[in-house]
Amino acid sequence: MTVLAQALEELVTANRILACEGVVDSFGHASIRHPDRPDHYILSRARAPECIEIEDLMEFAADGTPADPRGRKPYAERFIHGAVYEARPDVRAVVHHHSPSVIPFSVTAVRLTPLMHMCAGIGTGIPTWDSRTKFGDTNLLVTTVEMARDLAGALGDRPVALMRGHGAVVAGVSLREVVFNSIYLQLNADLQMKATALGQPMFLSDGEVAAVLRTRSSFTFERAWEGWCHRAGRPYDSRPIEGPLAKVCSF
Ligand SMILES: [Zn+2]
Numbered sequence: 554m555t556v557l558a559q560a561l562e563e564l565v566t567a568n569r570i571l572a573c574e575g576v577v578d579s580f581g582h583a584s585i586r587h588p589d590r591p592d593h594y595i596l597s598r599a600r601a602p603e604c605i606e607i608e609d610l611m612e613f614a615a616d617g618t619p620a621d622p623r624g625r626k627p628y629a630e631r632f633i634h635g636a637v638y639e640a641r642p643d644v645r646a647v648v649h650h651h652s653p654s655v656i657p658f659s660v661t662a663v664r665l666t667p668l669m670h671m672c673a674g675i676g677t678g679i680p681t682w683d684s685r686t687k688f689g690d691t692n693l694l695v696t697t698v699e700m701a702r703d704l705a706g707a708l709g710d711r712p713v714a715l716m717r718g719h720g721a722v723v724a725g726v727s728l729r730e731v732v733f734n735s736i737y738l739q740l741n742a743d744l745q746m747k748a749t750a751l752g753q754p755m756f757l758s759d760g761e762v763a764a765v766l767r768t769r770s771s772f773t774f775e776r777a778w779e780g781w782c783h784r785a786g787r788p789y790d791s792r793p794i795e796g797p798l799a800k801v802c803s804f
Contacts, residue, residue, distance in 0.1 A: 560588045560794055561610050564595060566787040567728045570778075571648065572603035573785040576735050581650035581720065584634040585728060587612060588794065594634050594647075598625035615639050616698055629696050636701035637708065637724050646728040648735045651720035654742035659715040663749075665742055666756045672741035673757060673765035674734045675713045682707035683717040693719045713738060727794070729774040732781070 567583045579601035587593040597609045612620040615635045619627055634647045658665040665679050682704045684691055695701050708714040708722060712734055715721050725731040748754035775791060782789040
């Protein structure tokens with residue numbers, strides 16, 4: 554199996570896992586930076602994540618132009634992915650989702666903050682991007698390069714940004730990482746609302762978050778990924794994705 558074929562299988566798996574774990578419903582999507590063409594990315598055609606097959610996966614240029622559409626309709630919000638890859642050479646995978654658990658934190662002043670060790674990867678100081686600030690009254694969908702670049706600017710070098718009244722974007726160095734952080738972002742949101750109902754939560758300190766991330770091994774992601782593959786009915790492939798993206802790539 555080529556690196557590209559392995560990466561495409563993993564992207565199908567990522568979409569199925571996110572659907573199975575309730576992070577995405579029929580909307581939301583995951584992408585990877587193209588393993589052989591770092592200035593391109595791969596994302597499904599506009600389809601519910603739990604239905605996605607290999608042949609649905611499409612290659613896009615940074616500006617969202619499909620390389621070989623073959624009549625397939627792309628996601629209206631694909632621009633999110635290109636803008637994040639463009640701004641972040643370190644990023645190789647992106648998830649955009651509308652998890653209902655995170656929405657309350659995007660429309661109030663309460664900051665979504667890690668309060669459990671497994672959720673440390675979502676980071677502290679999670680920003681909320683508000684489309685209205687620069688673009689006024691819209692349908693809230695990120696349907697232009699300009700909006701997507703503004704969102705990528707709000708994300709900065711962080712792993713997560715919330716989108717007011719809409720959802721979140723999660724960026725990382727691998728699909729395993731962004732799926733892991735998407736699932737634990739949702740869990741942290743649920744736990745934070747439960748804890749707040751009981752009293753003032755005690756959050757992880759910046760030092761604790763750093764300590765968790767410093768001591769976390771790839772085995773953490775593999776153990777979780779294998780379990781989620783099993784639940785989603787997808788084969789588990791333990792081999793790391795090799796190729797040019799094993800090195801730092803520039804867009
Ligand atoms: Zn969206």
